[in-house]
Amino acid sequence: MKKTLIERTELTSAASSITFSSIPADFTDLLVVTSLRSDRVAATENLVFRLNGDATNQNTRLLRGDGSSASSFTNTSPIIGILPTANSTSNTFDSSSIYIPNYAGSAAKSFSADTVSENNATTAYQHIVAGLYNDTDAVTSITLTTSNASNFEQYSSATLFGISS
C-alpha cells in the first residue's frame, strides 16, 4: 500500500469551508487528515464532511466519548465530529482522519472516521464514525465545513492523501 500526498492547505485567515475539488481518480482510496478549530463562541461546533457537495445523501452512525460518558447516535446530516471552539483551550485544534475506500467506483461509498476535539479540560469529544454516502457517482470533491455558520480559524489545516495498492 502506498500513501501519496495530493494536497495540503493551511489557512492564512479564517474561512467558512475547505473544498478539495476535481479529485483525480488515480487512487484506490482517499484519506483526509484535519487540524481544525472553529471561531464559534459556544461550547461546541460540529465538523461537517460533504462528498460531491451533497448535503442530503449521507448517513452516519457515531460512537461518542466526552470525558465522562459514552453515547451513540445516528445522523442523517453529514456531521462527523466536534471541533474545538473559541471556548476551548487556546491554540488547540482537532485531530481527525477520514478514510474513503473505492471513492472512484460506481457503488455507494462507505467511509469511516475518527475525530477528536482536543481541549485541556474535563470535557472533550471523541467520535468513531461509520458513514455511507448513498450515491453511485465517483467522489470528485470533498468539503469540510461547520454546521453553525462559524469559520475555521487561521492555521487550521486539511491534508488529502491518495491511497493506492
Add this chain to the structure above:
Amino acid sequence: MSDTPVKVVIDLSKPKGQRETIVALTADEIAERDAQAAQAETDRLAQVAADEAKAADAQAGRDALVALGLTEAQINALIG
C-alpha cells in the same frame, strides 16, 4: 473591510502552486449557511429533549423497581 465569509477551494486539476483560491460566499450561500445553522440548532434541541426523556424514563424505571422491593445492588445487576 468586508465581513463576508469566504471559502477556500483547492482545484486539483490545476498545477501545484496554482490550486488554491479564496472566494467570498454568495448571498445564496450565506442564506443556505444560515438555514443550516438554524436546522443544526433545532436538531441539537431535539437531541437534548430526547436525552432528557430517556434519562427520565430510566429513572422512572429504576424507581418502579425500587417500589417493587429490589435493592440498588439487584437493580444494578439487572440493568447496570
